[in-house]
Amino acid sequence: MTLLIVVSVLFGVAYSTSGILPALGVFILTICALYCLGMLLASVFLFYHREAWHLADALQEPIYFLSGFYFPIRSLGAFVGGVGSLIPLTLGLDAIRQLILPGTPQFIPLHWEIVAVVGQIVLYAVLSQVSLRYLERRARQDARLILRST
Amino acid sequence: MIATIAQWRGFKAATWLGWEISSNWTRPLMFLIYSVLRPISAAFILVVMYRVISGRAPGTTDYLAFLVSGVAFWSFVQYGFAGLSNGMAEDRGEYRMLKYVYTSPVDFYLYLFGRGLAQLASAVASALIVLVVATIALSLPIDPLRVNYPVLVVGSVLALAAVIGMAMAYGFLQLQAVDAHGYGELGASVLYVISGAIFPITVLPGILATIASLSPLVYWMELIRRSLLDSHAIRMFPTLSDADVLLRLVVTTVATLLLAHLVFSWADRRARRRGLIDMESNW
Numbered sequence: 001m002t003l004l005i006v007v008s009v010l011f012g013v014a015y016s017t018s019g020i021l022p023a024l025g026v027f028i029l030t031i032c033a034l035y036c037l038g039m040l041l042a043s044v045f046l047f048y049h050r051e052a053w054h055l056a057d058a059l060q061e062p063i064y065f066l067s068g069f070y071f072p073i074r075s076l077g078a079f080v081g082g083v084g085s086l087i088p089l090t091l092g093l094d095a096i097r098q099l100i101l102p103g104t105p106q107f108i109p110l111h112w113e114i115v116a117v118v119g120q121i122v123l124y125a126v127l128s129q130v131s132l133r134y135l136e137r138r139a140r141q142d143a144r145l146i147l148r149s150t
Numbered sequence: 151m152i153a154t155i156a157q158w159r160g161f162k163a164a165t166w167l168g169w170e171i172s173s174n175w176t177r178p179l180m181f182l183i184y185s186v187l188r189p190i191s192a193a194f195i196l197v198v199m200y201r202v203i204s205g206r207a208p209g210t211t212d213y214l215a216f217l218v219s220g221v222a223f224w225s226f227v228q229y230g231f232a233g234l235s236n237g238m239a240e241d242r243g244e245y246r247m248l249k250y251v252y253t254s255p256v257d258f259y260l261y262l263f264g265r266g267l268a269q270l271a272s273a274v275a276s277a278l279i280v281l282v283v284a285t286i287a288l289s290l291p292i293d294p295l296r297v298n299y300p301v302l303v304v305g306s307v308l309a310l311a312a313v314i315g316m317a318m319a320y321g322f323l324q325l326q327a328v329d330a331h332g333y334g335e336l337g338a339s340v341l342y343v344i345s346g347a348i349f350p351i352t353v354l355p356g357i358l359a360t361i362a363s364l365s366p367l368v369y370w371m372e373l374i375r376r377s378l379l380d381s382h383a384i385r386m387f388p389t390l391s392d393a394d395v396l397l398r399l400v401v402t403t404v405a406t407l408l409l410a411h412l413v414f415s416w417a418d419r420r421a422r423r424r425g426l427i428d429m430e431s432n433w
Contacts, residue, residue, distance in 0.1 A: 055184065057188070058187040059187070061189075061192050061195070062188075063187045064191065065191040065194055070198075071198050071199050072202065075202050076198065080294055144426055
């Protein structure tokens with residue numbers, strides 16, 4: 001929040017005030033979807049021990065790239081943008097920008113982005129439960145729960 | 151002779167240990183893939199940002215080549231500087247072995263040099279792949295048959311020595327803090343701004359541009375671009391010849407190594423007095 005305020009004041013960024021509350025709603029939905037995706041990926045850590053550490057490290061920059069952190073996701077084109085949309089942050093960020101920064105190039109219409117993020121919450125929550133149960137069972141069988149991994 | 155062999159064995163062991171720790175004992179191929187994903191994405195983030203801002207205006211290829219070559223070779227600093235300085239904190243805090251290495255017969259400088267050199271394989275692979283992928287994908291004016299390899303290799307060896315020297319001194323300074331993990335990235339980020347990796351140092355405010363011109367990394371970046379891109383290179387020092395830039399690189403490298411040695415010795419004395427080398431720290 002400090003960063004947002006300081007940089008906005010320094011560079012004179014103007015926001016649409018009417019979009020702030022809806023943007024907060026989209027932000028909460030996006031965080032929920034990200035947590036569900038995080039739970040899904042957590043099971044990978046149980047299973048791939050040492051290599052998962054590097055996987056998480058290595059995926060950081062590709063996620064910044066694919067989710068349009070530094071540029072509108074539209075500039076990556078439909079295919080790459082579509083692949084990037086599997087990360088809830090991509091659509092969430094695009095929706096937030098549409099709400100508070102009118103005129104930002106949009107990837108898909110706002111209401112479809114919200115529907116997609118809600119769908120991702122349900123999908124990733126179900127998948128994470130299934131995956132965690134399966135991998136927990138496997139981890140117990142292979143004695144990976146107590147493996148020191150870093 | 152026996153002492154030299156013992157030091158060589160220590161150096162080899164340090165290099166191998168550095169590789170195993172930095173790769174976290176993963177399979178080499180997996181580690182290589184992971185090491186490459188990150189810089190490629192970082193390079194493409196900058197490329198897309200630049201393309202969005204410039205709107206594909208004509209004449210942008212030369213600046214893209216400037217950007218990509220800087221980002222590709224930056225992996226040497228990222229791995230060498232952040233990797234080694236973080237490694238010293240890890241050796242003390244996580245693996246709790248720094249005190250044993252410090253008191254062993256192997257020269258501590260040699261151990262750290264080997265530990266830092268282990269990162270070289272990842273850095274070389276990363277730089278090569280970013281250059282190849284970006285050259286093909288963005289049609290950059292890099293012709294492998296016309297690259298000035300001697301200048302590229304000499305410049306990179308000098309810069310690597312400076313980077314490892316700076317990392318040793320910075321790493322020892324880090325040991326003064328209890329929770330020092332991640333400070334390596336912080337230091338590398340500062341160097342990133344003043345190294346001319348992504349923009350010419352002339353765009354920096356006056357005092358920062360002066361500080362940047364004292365760093366060997368700027369002359370290294372200039373030599374990399376001149377050797378890779380020849381006439382297409384955007385020059386940060388258009389009035390200097392290749393030999394002048396190389397001379398400045400040599401002078402700044404020697405000065406950096408000297409300064410690093412002084413800082414290292416001071417931090418070493420202080421660490422010994424305060425019992426910082428075997429201190430229980432983070433993790």
